[in-house]
Amino acid sequence: MFRISQFMRDLANAERTGAYPAASHRKPPGPVVIWNLIRRCNLTCKHCYALSADHDYAGELSTDEVFTVMDDLKAFHVPVLILSGGEPLMRPDIHAIAERAKAMRFYVGLSTNGTLVDDAEADRIAALGLDYVGISLDGLRDTHDKFRRLDGAFDRSLAAVRLLHARGVKVGLRFTMTALNAHDLPALLQLMRDEQVDKFYFSHLNYAGRGNIHRGKDAQHLATRDALDMLYARAWAAAQEGRDEDYVTGNNDADGPYLLQWVATHLPALHARFGDAMAEHLRAWGGNASGVNVANIDNLGNVHPDTMWWHHTLGNVRERPFSALWTDLSDPLLAGLKQHPRPVQGRCAGCRHLAICNGNTRVRAQQVTGNPWAEDPGCYLTDEEIGVAGGDMRVVTTPFSARQTLAQIPVVEAS
Incomplete structure (x- = not known):
């Protein structure tokens, strides 16, 4: 994940104080684990990496097995759990899992399509004290409903944003851009501000699951640059104005070098003063973290370098602990990713x-x-x-x- 807003805030602060903060090369104690606890989903989205559908999948981890894995993850110093699916709210024990994760002092995020969040569910989520809830919107109403293949999906997801925001839950919008929905990005950014949403996550299309099947409709490079120009300009203005908005991107680590280039083009005086310091911060960030600081466990307990590598399995937590699989460099892909x-x-x-x-x-x-x-x-x-x-x-x-x-x-x- 590339945290645009953090870099922009550092730059805005340097503009005010004359000093850019020193880069920290301290690495996290363990990887962020994105955990697909269930594959079933009430939607069949065009870009789903899990190829989910609305039926049960045999062999998924039981509650006790999930808890056993959580104990190993905690001992391995994993700092963050992102509970995902499928649609995680379709798993009957999701609240018990989230409650235990919070009690174990993980940072806990929930990734949901939002369509199942009514008043009662919003109350339950708020009571759990989750650190973050990400809700996917692929565009405005017509575009989103086509991507999600369900009429009314947009209205239900937006309602979830409002219900959670009203209860003080930190909420973010998740947007995966392709050539079919790039035109809705400006309107979604305005929607974010109108709804006072805390975070906007811009995901480049990655080639996994249905996202791989539809890769021929990936946004072209010029459209990608236009989108990043828009995000960077918005994040810079928000940083200067002191707005509590976070803009992040994922699945294309060229965004880091492109930010440095954007600053050189649009803020040349600041680049001349602080460009070297910003470049050092970008090197400390380190780019793509698959197999290093990001890991994935799927619904069956298979471990992958990240969520887009479901076609490459490192092993299963029923047979070996996650901690053992993640440090076993006999797998050539994992060894190369860590090199x-x-x-x-x-x-x-x-x-x-x-x-x-x-x-x-x-x-x-x-x-x-x-x-x-x-x-x-x-x-x-x-x-x-x-x-x-x-x-x-x-x-x-x-x-x-x-x-x-x-x-x-x-x-x-x-x-």
């Missing part, structure tokens, strides 16, 4: 910003080329901007084909 620098190839290997983006999102490279270390086709920076020689053909994001041949993941030496 620093990563063994990326192509234009990523020669990129001047590799220390900032960490090779960007490896799953897009793997899904398109079969090679997880190839260039990320989702990188929207030009060859000139990243400092590599031009003239070579870029990897092109082709429409999904089920008849793919995936290359064997090469073994790399872990540093």
Whole structure:
């Protein structure tokens, strides 16, 4: 996750005080764990990485098994649990799981589509004291309902935002941009402000589940840059005005280098004074964290480098503890993800910003080329901007084909 607002606040504070804060290279004690506790969902969204549907899935972890895993996660110093699905509110024990997680002093987030949140459910969520609830909106009413394949989904999700906000719950909007909904981004940002929503999470499309099937409709690079320009300008204005709004992005770590470039273009005087310090902060952030500071456990207990790697399993928590799986570098993908620098190839290997983006999102490279270390086709920076020689053909994001041949993941030496 790239926290735009934090960088903008630091810059705005430096403008006022004349001093940019020192970068901290302290790493979190353990990975953030995104936990898909249930695969069932009342929606069938076009970009769902879990390919969820409204029926039960056999073999999901029991309540006791979830609690056992939580004990291991706590001992392994995992700081954050994001409870997700499917639709997590369809799991009967979700409140008991969330309550125990809070009692164990995890930071606990809930990722929901919001359609099941009525007054009673909003009361229950508020009583749990969750740190954050993210609700997905893919656009305004018509666009969102088409993405979610349910008439009325937008109205129900927006109602959930209002119900939770009224109870003092920190709420964020989650938006995944494709070529089919990019036009609604300005209106959603205005909706965020009108509804006094705390956070806006902008997700680039990643190629997993239905998101991979529909990757041919991914937003093109120029549209991506336009969207980031809008987000950066809004976050900068909010930082200058002292607004309590958070803007973050995910699933494309080129956003870090692009922020530095945006500041150089739009705030040249500040870039001249503080650009080097901001670049050091960006290197401390470290870019893509899959397999390092972000982990995933699915509904069956399988562990993955992140939520987009469901087609690559590191093991199952019923057989080995998460802590053992996460530190076992016999898996070549996990070893490569943890290696620093990563063994990326192509234009990523020669990129001047590799220390900032960490090779960007490896799953897009793997899904398109079969090679997880190839260039990320989702990188929207030009060859000139990243400092590599031009003239070579870029990897092109082709429409999904089920008849793919995936290359064997090469073994790399872990540093």
